[in-house]
Amino acid sequence: MKGIILAGGTGTRLHPATLVVNKQLLPVYDKPMIYYPLSALMLAGIREILIISSPEYLPHYRILFGDGSALGLQIAYAQQPRPEGLPQAFTIGRDWIAGEPVALVLGDNIFFGNGLGPMLRRAVGRVQAGEGATIFSYRVDDPERYGVIAFDSDARAVSIEEKPERPRSNHAITGLYVFDADVCDHAAALIPSDRGELEITDLARRYMEAGALHVEPMGRGFAWLDTGTHDSLLEAAEFVRTIQHRQGIQIACLEEIAYLQGFITRDMAEARGKALVKTAYGRAILTAIEDAPAPLPFGERRAGDRRRG
Known part of the structure; x- marks a missing residue:
């Protein structure tokens, strides 16, 4: 199993803070933002990792992580000349993926909770056993801002929509996905949406319609934080600070x-x-x-x- 961190984009919602630095290099309390999604891949047992970012920022990541050997990892790097949707990670990284199952995590997402490691390793195990794909859902108050997944009475996914005006549920799709070896072919077959981007919800829907999508709900006791705005970045920093000070532990x-x-x-x-x-x-x-x-x-x-x- 391999893992990709998508750390590209222009960070326009965080301007002017991101005019000269990649968003995923900004600190979330006491460490760079990218430490948090990288820690999720490591907890899943993934050691071969590709960091995708804009060409001008890749030298910064090489300084930060090198080849990954200091962490027992193998870290490679790839350029994203311009952001064209999350599934673009699988076209950029196709040769590196080399027909293996792969996990994708967004570089501005933070996951925390007791049992997170075992949950991630279960998802990896399912995909490695040939069970298609696993995505993670999280209940939110404002689902219209996210990709939304709805379930039937047997807890099976029946609908996936990108930022719907009338959401069918409150379950948002988080920025962490685990796919089987067919994901590059599925990504290559996607058509850009009206926004002009490839949509990760369209990719997940292909697996759902084939009966090959597993959804892992992150329920009580888990935290999922998206650090894409100034307010959410501050809230994430406050969350990390509170947990670390109260419990005497380090997140990520x-x-x-x-x-x-x-x-x-x-x-x-x-x-x-x-x-x-x-x-x-x-x-x-x-x-x-x-x-x-x-x-x-x-x-x-x-x-x-x-x-x-």
Whole structure:
């Protein structure tokens, strides 16, 4: 399973803050925005990751992550000359995907909740087993702003609409998707909408109509935050700050996740923690080393193991 982070776009809703910097490099409280979607892919057990962004910003991401080896990852980069819809990620990344299942996460989405890791790994497992695609829904008060999914009495998806004037439900489609190896062919067959873009809802609808779409609701105890406006960016920062201060944890601490997932060794995690020891982020890495047993090789689990998600 591979993963793509779509971190392109012009960030016009965040001007002038994004006139000289990519939106996904802006801080959400104490770390770059892109750390949050990257952490979701890592919690899903995905280690091969493609970051897609505008040509002028890719050097910044290379400085931030390099080849990903410091996190036990393999990170590649691709250009998005101009944004033409979310499914464009699968045409840009087709050669890199190379016929494998792939997860897509939007670079401005934040996911948090107890059990998030197991939920993501279940979705990956279903797709790897040949069960089509999985999308994640979240109940909102203003569904007309999102792609909306409606269900029948048996909780099966029966309708997917993009920003409908009269939504059939309050369940929005979040910016996290897991697709089988056929996704590149499906994306290539899409026709641009009236907005002139390829729509991710059209892609999901193709799977739904084929009976190959699974919807994973994010219910009580989960948070989904979209940081596309100044207000939502501030709200996300306040949310992260509150959780971290109240619970004494770090959200999206990449080195902590990498260590607990068995992606990197104790020595690698410790070196990074010591380099950042003046920050709560760095201390969280060192605390993870102290509190957790040495992780098993990735993919193995101890009996009763419930690693933090």
